[in-house]
Amino acid sequence: xxNTAKNKxxxxxxxSSGLGLATAKKLAxxxxxxxxxxxxxxxxxxxxxxxxxxxxxxxxxxxxxxVDGTNPxxxxxxxEDIKTWIATxxxxxxxxxxxxxxxxxxxxxxxxxxxxxxxxxxxxxxAISLYDWTKDVVKNKLFATDTRIISFTSEGNTKAIPxxxxxxxxxxxxEAITRNIALEFAPIGIKANCIQAGIVDTASLQMIPGYERIxxxxxxxxxxxxxxxxxxxxxxxxxxxxxxxxxxxxxVIKVDGGxxxx
Numbered sequence: 001x002x003n004t005a006k007n008k009x010x011x012x013x014x015x016s017s018g019l020g021l022a023t024a025k026k027l028a029x030x031x032x033x034x035x036x037x038x039x040x041x042x043x044x045x046x047x048x049x050x051x052x053x054x055x056x057x058x059x060x061x062x063x064x065x066x067v068d069g070t071n072p073x074x075x076x077x078x079x080e081d082i083k084t085w086i087a088t089x090x091x092x093x094x095x096x097x098x099x100x101x102x103x104x105x106x107x108x109x110x111x112x113x114x115x116x117x118x119x120x121x122x123x124x125x126x127a128i129s130l131y132d133w134t135k136d137v138v139k140n141k142l143f144a145t146d147t148r149i150i151s152f153t154s155e156g157n158t159k160a161i162p163x164x165x166x167x168x169x170x171x172x173x174x175e176a177i178t179r180n181i182a183l184e185f186a187p188i189g190i191k192a193n194c195i196q197a198g199i200v201d202t203a204s205l206q207m208i209p210g211y212e213r214i215x216x217x218x219x220x221x222x223x224x225x226x227x228x229x230x231x232x233x234x235x236x237x238x239x240x241x242x243x244x245x246x247x248x249x250x251x252v253i254k255v256d257g258g259x260x261x262x
Contacts, residue, residue, distance in 0.1 A: 009086055010093035010241075011035045013069050013133060016048045018202035019152055020097035022230030023237045024055055024062075030238060032093065033061040035082055037069040039100075069098060070125045072132070079136055090144040091137060093241050096151040096174075099204040100125035101167040119166050126170035131177050134192075138185065148241050149192040151178050152233070153252060155260055157196065163209045175252055182250035191249035195236055198228030198256025224257040232257070 010027050014020040016038035024034050034055065040048055045066075056062050063085050067074040082091075102118035105111055130151055137143055153175050156168040175194050182192040199218035205211050218227055236255040239245055254260055 007089045008032045009035065009089055009091050010095065011037065011082075011091055011133070011137070012095045012097060013037050013129070014039075014097035014099060015064075015095070016040050016044070016051070016066075018097070018099070018204060019197065019200065019230050019233045020095065021051060022234040023095055023097065026231070026234035026238050027093065027241070028055045028058040028060045028062070030241075031060060032241075033086075033089075034063070035085070035091075036062065036064040037078060038064065038066060039068050040066055069133070070100065070129045075132060075136060079140055079142070082142065083140060086142070091142050092144040092147055094133065094137065094143075094147065094149045095237060096130045096133070096149075098125055098129055101170060103163045103167065103208050105163050106165050114166055119169060122166040122170045123173055126167065127173035127177055130174060131181065134181055134185065134190075138188065138190075143188070143190065145189045146246060147190045148245075149178070149181060149190060150237050150240055151175075151192075151194045153194045153196045155196065155198075155256075157252075161208075161214070178252075179250045186249070191240075191246060193240055193248060193250070194252045195233060195240075196252050196254045196256065196260070197233050198222070198254075198259040200228045200230055200233065202230065218259050221262050222257050222259040223261065226257065228256050228259070 008031055010032045012020050012024050015024045015036035024036060028034060052062055052064055065078050069075060101122040104114045104118060106114050134149060151174050153171045156164050157171045157175060178192045178194045199214060233255055
């Protein structure tokens with residue numbers, strides 16, 4: 001199909017499912033070309049291929065890389081290829097939706113407990129990788145003069161949740177990194193914000209032991225009596241890419257239907 005987008009490009013890290021895929025669909029509706037970096041199992045590729053092809057039918061360009069985006073060598077290879085793919089265009093949006101964390105208890109008599117390495121792996125994948133990608137894209141001069149960087153956090157940034165300690169640490173770090181990106185990269189036109197999503201029933205949530213209790217708690221607390229959807233978050237991402245949002249930077253924005261109010 002003919003490419004109807006002009007020079008609008010977005011990189012989505014972790015864009016093959018959940019919040020990342022919903023964001024890809026939303027941005028495609030608004031004529032963003034997409035570069036999606038994801039790490040997917042072979043058993044999921046048929047569905048992912050179908051999802052990506054449906055997005056292409058919107059009339060945009062989509063290039064995907066099924067690699068570990070947290071690996072420095074792979075990141076370098078992808079960025080080098082991006083340079084040839086987008087030609088003289090630039091990246092206007094970078095979305096960080098990598099969910100690669102260890103979900104183990106700190107203390108248990110029957111389960112394997114969190115180790116130092118579990119924290120390190122989770123922190124690197126779910127937080128520091130945002131800085132790594134931002135820095136490398138900047139060094140390669142691929143960002144637009146008005147770029148929006150958006151990351152995803154959760155209520156685990158302030159609340160203790162069983163088996164979630166490593167991810168909680170990563171979310172707090174992700175918010176700090178996002179704030180500092182907003183501060184230190186402002187001279188080159190980058191705005192960076194974090195979206196605190198409500199509980200979304202995704203594959204990532206279902207990996208958390210006892211996730212049904214988390215869902216039930218979210219529903220009981222939410223004044224709108226439903227869970228947050230991936231589309232709710234994608235809508236907020238798009239809002240932050242708009243011209244009218246260019247003075248919003250360095251913030252954590254709650255998109256949860258009021259779930260965190262009580």
